[in-house]
Amino acid sequence: MRLIFSIIGLALSTIRENKARSLLTVLGVVIGTTTIIAVGSIMAGLDGAVTGVIRGFGTSTILVSRQGLTGNNRNAADRQRKPISLEHARSIEERSPSVEYVSPILRPQGAGIIRARYKGNELTGAQFTGTDEHYGDTGSVDLREGRFFTETENQHRVMVAVIGADAYKNLFGSEAALGKTITVAGQQFQVIGLMNKPATALPGQSDTQIFVPYTVVHKMFPASRDHVLMVKAREGQLAKAMDETRIALRQARRDGFAAPDSFSMSTSDQLVEQFRSITAVVALVLVVFSSIGLLVGGIGVMNIMLVSVTERTREIGIRKAIGARRSDIVMQFLTEAVVLTGLGGLLGIGVGWLISLVVHAAMPTLPTAVPLWAVMSGIGVSVGIGLFFGIWPASKAARLDPVDALRYE
Numbered sequence: 001m002r003l004i005f006s007i008i009g010l011a012l013s014t015i016r017e018n019k020a021r022s023l024l025t026v027l028g029v030v031i032g033t034t035t036i037i038a039v040g041s042i043m044a045g046l047d048g049a050v051t052g053v054i055r056g057f058g059t060s061t062i063l064v065s066r067q068g069l070t071g072n073n074r075n076a077a078d079r080q081r082k083p084i085s086l087e088h089a090r091s092i093e094e095r096s097p098s099v100e101y102v103s104p105i106l107r108p109q110g111a112g113i114i115r116a117r118y119k120g121n122e123l124t125g126a127q128f129t130g131t132d133e134h135y136g137d138t139g140s141v142d143l144r145e146g147r148f149f150t151e152t153e154n155q156h157r158v159m160v161a162v163i164g165a166d167a168y169k170n171l172f173g174s175e176a177a178l179g180k181t182i183t184v185a186g187q188q189f190q191v192i193g194l195m196n197k198p199a200t201a202l203p204g205q206s207d208t209q210i211f212v213p214y215t216v217v218h219k220m221f222p223a224s225r226d227h228v229l230m231v232k233a234r235e236g237q238l239a240k241a242m243d244e245t246r247i248a249l250r251q252a253r254r255d256g257f258a259a260p261d262s263f264s265m266s267t268s269d270q271l272v273e274q275f276r277s278i279t280a281v282v283a284l285v286l287v288v289f290s291s292i293g294l295l296v297g298g299i300g301v302m303n304i305m306l307v308s309v310t311e312r313t314r315e316i317g318i319r320k321a322i323g324a325r326r327s328d329i330v331m332q333f334l335t336e337a338v339v340l341t342g343l344g345g346l347l348g349i350g351v352g353w354l355i356s357l358v359v360h361a362a363m364p365t366l367p368t369a370v371p372l373w374a375v376m377s378g379i380g381v382s383v384g385i386g387l388f389f390g391i392w393p394a395s396k397a398a399r400l401d402p403v404d405a406l407r408y409e
Contacts, residue, residue, distance in 0.1 A: 007149050025304045026344030028297025029385055033345045033378040035290030037352025040374025042359055043283050048094050060238050061138070062245060063266050064088075064229040068391050082253065085228035086218075091252040092229070096244035098237040102229055106130040106217050107187070110222040117183045118171040126167060127209045128184060130217025135230065136162075141211075146193035150242060154213040160191035161371025164207035184210055187220060238267065294381060297344065298389040305337055305393035331396045337390025338383055349375060 066081050089102040107129050108114060116123040135141065136148025141162075149160050161182065169178055177191045189212060197207050217224070232243030246265060249255075253262050266274075351372075356368040 001333060002213060012076055022304075022343075026297055026340055027345035028293045028295070028300055029341050029382050030297070030348040030351065032290045032292075032294035032297060033348025033382055034352040034355065035293065036378050037289065037370055038355040038359075038379075039283060039286045039290070041352065041356035041368045041370045043279055044371045044374075045356075045360070045368035047279060048277065050275050053282035058234045058352040059233065059268055059400050060241075062231040062233065062238070062242055064231060064249065064270070065264050065266075066226055066246065067264060084229060084263060085225060085227060088249060088252050089227070091227050092245050092248045093230060095248040095251070096231075096241060098234050098244050099233045100234050101134045102231050103132050103134040104214055104337075105135070105228040105230060106129075106214055106221075106224055108217065108221040108234075109226060110219055111185070111224070114185050116171060118166065118180065120173050121173070123170040125186065125208065125210060127164075128217070128307065129209060129211050130176075130214040131211060131230075131278065132214050132231065135211070138230070139325075142196040144194045145194045146191070149213050154215055157213060157215045157219060159187065159189045159216060160192045160212065161189035162195060162208070162211040163191060164195050164209035165209040167210055168194055170208070184212075185220060187216075197245045200344050201209075226340055227364070236282050294385055297341070298385040301337055301341055301386060302389040302393060305333060306310070306389055307394050308336070309397045329397050333394035333397050334387065335391045337388035341382045341386035341389075342379070345379050348382070352378070 005019075021356060064084060066084050069370075086104055091103050091105050092099060103305055107127070113124060114126045115127045116130040132152045132154050136143075141148060143162075144165075146162070148162055149158070152158075153160055161178070162180075163171070171177070171179070171182060180191050181188050182191060190211075191225055195207065197210065231241065231245050242265060246261065246268065250261065256263050279385075353370050356370055362369040
């Protein structure tokens with residue numbers, strides 16, 4: 001063990017004597033490791049944000065839509081599907097004993113940009129959504145003040161609204177909002193509830209939601225017919241509820257016996273899996289690009305170690321003359337290569353961590369964190385680069401004849 005520490009000390013002293021050359025040598029390793037750490041932290045944060053949003057709907061919830069929520073595998077036949085209607089929601093409720101309730105979600109279609117106003121303040125691009133009272137029971141609604149609207153208010157088209165944190169900030173600033181009247185798409189609504197900003201959200205996503213009773217949106221925008229249905233299964237009956245929902249929808253939409261479903265059904269777990277399958281490909285591509293930097297860094301290390309062997313030929317001859325074995329010479333030069341790339345890896349980890357902090361500061365909704373696997377991968381890869389690309393220079397040094405080495409000038 002003492003020998004190992006003495007060799008490491010010798011390697012560090014050699015690096016100190018050639019600081020600029022050592023830094024330039026491991027620059028590729030630093031860049032590659034930085035990429036691994038930065039990509040790992042950003043992907044981990046993105047995964048946490050997106051899965052948090054998706055799982056906010058609950059683990060016993062089925063989302064039904066016309067084309068699917070992720071946008072994958074859409075073809076001409078999918079785009080020609082008939083809209084999901086309120087009647088389809090009623091069919092599911094009537095024919096599915098395992099379903100607790102079905103909440104329709106309707107947003108204006110073809111209505112352009114929705115604007116909300118309060119006094120002199122205006123919110124452009126509000127996410128104006130009509131739904132029923134059950135939506136307030138989902139994990140995606142976190143009320144800070146007030147309440148969600150009731151079944152009676154939905155049935156009687158009462159002009160009430162529950163607004164998101166960013167919608168409140170844009171319209172009211174720090175003024176109290178409960179009981180005040182806002183104008184949305186030309187209609188007046190009384191604010192009855194304020195929502196907290198979601199703990200997890202997509203990067204750059206603002207909480208400009210304005211929820212109103214479903215019947216109000218249906219009356220204001222009668223041409224909007226395509227719904228998303230949120231189907232809540234009874235406790236422990238998710239699989240059965242999915243089967244019953246599929247059968248009810250196929251019957252209601254008159255899908256042929258051998259025809260595929262003319263709709264899309266997803267649970268939160270399925271949506272998370274689909275998202276992770278996409279991010280896995282993205283991460284793989286980025287890691288491949290980062291490995292190019294590591295390869296360049298490894299070649300640089302091998303080149304500089306070969307130069308070092310030439311420069312220190314006389315030193316190697318003296319060491320061998322006083323009894324150093326081939327294994328000792330190999331150990332010395334391999335240790336120097338590993339220490340060099342290991343320091344480059346640690347520097348890359350530090351830079352990658354700083355990048356993750358900068359990204360989080362720029363996008364607070366993205367909870368970036370450097371995962372342990374990224375740190376271990378960065379260290380392991382950088383050390384592996386030193387071992388792999390240091391073998392040839394080390395073996396070349398060990399094969400030097402001590403007599404010839406002592407004569408070298």
